Amino acid sequence: MKTITLLVPVYNEESVLPQLFKRLDEFTKNTPNYQFEFLFINDGSTDKSFSIIAEQSKKDSRISYINLSRNFGKEIAMIAGIDHVKSDALVIIDADLQDPPELIQEMISYWEDGYDDVYARRNNRQRRNLASKKKTSQWYYRILQKSTNIPIQVDTGDFRLLDRRCIEALQKFRESQRNTKAIFSWIGYKKKEIFYNRDPRLAGQTKWNYRKLLNLAIDGITSFTTAPLRMATIFGFIISFIAFVWIIYLLVRPLFGVSTGAGYSSLMAVILFLGGVQLLSLGIIGEYVGRIFIETKNRPLYLIEEYHAGNIKKTRR
Structure with a gap:
């Protein structure tokens, strides 16, 4: 039986x-x-x-x-x-x-x-x-x-x-x-x-409330794929490329008589946006590092x- x-x-x-x-x-x-x-x-x-x-x-x-x-x-x-x-x-x-x-x-x-x-x-x-x-x-x-x-x-x-x-x-x-x-x-x-x-x-x-379901979802993603890290890398490359093109544009446009202007608001927007991207990327990396930290303790x-x-x-x- x-x-x-x-x-x-x-x-x-x-x-x-x-x-x-x-x-x-x-x-x-x-x-x-x-x-x-x-x-x-x-x-x-x-x-x-x-x-x-x-x-x-x-x-x-x-x-x-x-x-x-x-x-x-x-x-x-x-x-x-x-x-x-x-x-x-x-x-x-x-x-x-x-x-x-x-x-x-x-x-x-x-x-x-x-x-x-x-x-x-x-x-x-x-x-x-x-x-x-x-x-x-x-x-x-x-x-x-x-x-x-x-x-x-x-x-x-x-x-x-x-x-x-x-x-x-x-x-x-x-x-x-x-x-x-x-x-x-x-x-x-x-x-x-x-x-x-x-x-x-x-x-x-x-x-199962939304907080527990969210934690379970994060555990599922970080346990079985490194895609968030790759996405952060790709997103960072895209932002860096756009920033490089923008710098070239700022350097070139005075040669054609285009005034650069003060641009305080746009400058702050770019800084805040880039800061948000950096914090998001650090957060993703932190999720993986935190899991490594927990696993290395070898607790029961x-x-x-x-x-x-x-x-x-x-x-x-």
Whole structure:
């Protein structure tokens, strides 16, 4: 019997956990030919999420959990779980039940057909601010696609099934500034796309505000491409060339009797513009240097306060 781990990152989801347990139990009853583990990663929740998970683990031997020492963020919580997966396959699913567990059956069928990464692509997003988030998401993926030679998956989240060799590949990525969605594309292997309609949250509020989404986008771009540095170089060359031509023009035009004039306003505009370009270029360079600085410290990605292993058996591979 093959083993499958359902990895669930959790951060302040006490209101939805009872329904999640119920849905997962119903799903596994309808999928009897596999041994399942429910691996919960408590990412420093400040509510009763961890105590609910720990209590449920006493009733359900399939439940394992990792209680991180503090909130490290979802990206780190996922790699903490991936590091502890021992099964033949892994399914990453959010705790808020926007990703339906019933779709995992279709993922498993494609996995059995030989696919290593079966990922779910959203048909819609039932959110109030649908238009703005959808448009910014399109811009982000378009920029990322054009700035890297890696085929980035569009309109996909973390909801996917990964074969054992994908799990072992992901365990080799140890950078602290992570964008797992781009890493999924980077590792390659045989992929299969399926479509689904994402459900609204059953309770609580989304943890992803615009600030966190912007940080994730910057991490994705700076982790997988040096295009911003190249753009800064090209832009600087263009500005320097224009400035050189302008200087030649200023030197030549008095020979034709054209007065140079005071030009204080235009001079200030040029100075401010060039200063802005320099600061922007320094900021781009600083983003990369800052990441080098963080990575050279070789700090652990996460610290575990408590770990409980369920009854999952180690994979036969």
